[in-house]
Amino acid sequence: MNTIIETKGLTKRYGKTAALDALDITIKKGEILGYLGPNGAGKTTTIRLLLGLIKPTEGVALIFGQEVDHNAAKLHKRIAYVPGETSFWPNMTGAETLRFLATIHGSVDAKYETELIKKFEFDPNKKVRNYSKGNRQKIALIASLSTRADLLIFDEPTSGLDPVMAKTFRDEVLVAKSNGQTVFLSSHMLEEVEELCDRVAVLRQGKLVELGTLEELRHLSALTIEASFRSIPPDLSHIQSVSNIDIQGNHLRCNVNGSIDELLLTVAKAKPLSFLSRKPSLEELFLALYDGAENEQA
Ligand SMILES: Nc1ncnc2c1ncn2[C@@H]1O[C@H](COP(=O)(O)OP(=O)(O)OP(=O)(O)O)[C@@H](O)[C@H]1O
Ligand SMILES: [Mg+2]
Numbered sequence: 113m114n115t116i117i118e119t120k121g122l123t124k125r126y127g128k129t130a131a132l133d134a135l136d137i138t139i140k141k142g143e144i145l146g147y148l149g150p151n152g153a154g155k156t157t158t159i160r161l162l163l164g165l166i167k168p169t170e171g172v173a174l175i176f177g178q179e180v181d182h183n184a185a186k187l188h189k190r191i192a193y194v195p196g197e198t199s200f201w202p203n204m205t206g207a208e209t210l211r212f213l214a215t216i217h218g219s220v221d222a223k224y225e226t227e228l229i230k231k232f233e234f235d236p237n238k239k240v241r242n243y244s245k246g247n248r249q250k251i252a253l254i255a256s257l258s259t260r261a262d263l264l265i266f267d268e269p270t271s272g273l274d275p276v277m278a279k280t281f282r283d284e285v286l287v288a289k290s291n292g293q294t295v296f297l298s299s300h301m302l303e304e305v306e307e308l309c310d311r312v313a314v315l316r317q318g319k320l321v322e323l324g325t326l327e328e329l330r331h332l333s334a335l336t337i338e339a340s341f342r343s344i345p346p347d348l349s350h351i352q353s354v355s356n357i358d359i360q361g362n363h364l365r366c367n368v369n370g371s372i373d374e375l376l377l378t379v380a381k382a383k384p385l386s387f388l389s390r391k392p393s394l395e396e397l398f399l400a401l402y403d404g405a406e407n408e409q410a
Contacts, residue, residue, distance in 0.1 A: 116294040121171035131157040133318035144295040146309030153315040155298040192256035196268040202241035213255040225258035245272040333392040333400040334367035339384040346382040
């Protein structure tokens with residue numbers, strides 16, 4: 113069976129707020145899906161629904177072809193989950209916590225767990241209350257990865273990790289993918305999303321607003337054009353696809369979204385000294401995708 117996650121009209125309302133609004137998404141086996149969106153967009157709500165920790169107001173989530181609502185306990189044997197904030201038992205050591213989590217899950221690759229402890233440079237002998245935030249996060253990451261579960265669900269897993277450990281995490285997620293595991297990754301980290309994700313989904317105010325590969329989504333964001341002229345740049349304000357026109361002396365900078373014919377003709381007529389067009393950087397793309405966030409908490 114090739115479909116690992118499927119949601120149909122999946123909705124969660126809290127009073128009048130639709131934390132998640134009619135989500136339809138399908139994730140295939142072996143895929144790494146990046147799940148993005150500004151704070152409060154509904155990412156954690158989606159994850160809780162997928163895990164059966166909360167019930168949908170409407171719609172349905174299926175994992176491995178089975179309805180989450182009625183099969184949560186059974187499904188959890190094939191899923192490993194890392195929440196954004198971990199809370200473990202303060203008096204247990206790291207090693208005891210890992211043992212306990214492994215017992216709850218039911219199966220763990222002990223050899224791989226040992227490897228992960230080394231790779232994450234984790235000292236398992238301290239009490240949980242004495243670990244730093246990043247080290248507590250490592251417990252959750254090691255525990256989840258070492259299950260080799262068919263489906264890994266991560267909610268902002270690297271928010272407390274230093275860059276070296278964040279890289280270790282990315283390497284291990286790629287190992288999971290090469291083993292045929294499927295990954296649902298909620299993240300705000302550009303690097304993580306760029307390196308790992310086959311497709312990204314973007315949520316805004318509970319609604320899925322974009323879904324595709326990063327390359328596909330790049331087309332949604334405007335090209336940046338820069339040109340310089342012998343004298344004052346031509347007027348482009350009448351061209352519909354052009355926005356953010358910025359003129360400094362003889363230098364022009366603007367964005368173009370969609371057709372570029374008219375812009376090129378107008379610029380060419382003015383005989384530019386230089387002309388440069390570039391795709392949006394990943395950061396610009398993210399900002400464009402997140403745009404509209406400011407109204408979201410209203
Ligand atoms: N138990 C709850 N009761 C009421 N409202 C809730 C509850 N849980 C979530 N919400 C609301 O649902 C919306 C989505 O929240 P959610 O936690 O899913 O966002 P998120 O995308 O994970 O954000 P972040 O990036 O900050 O983690 C928010 O408006 C939030 O206030
Ligand atoms: Mg969240």
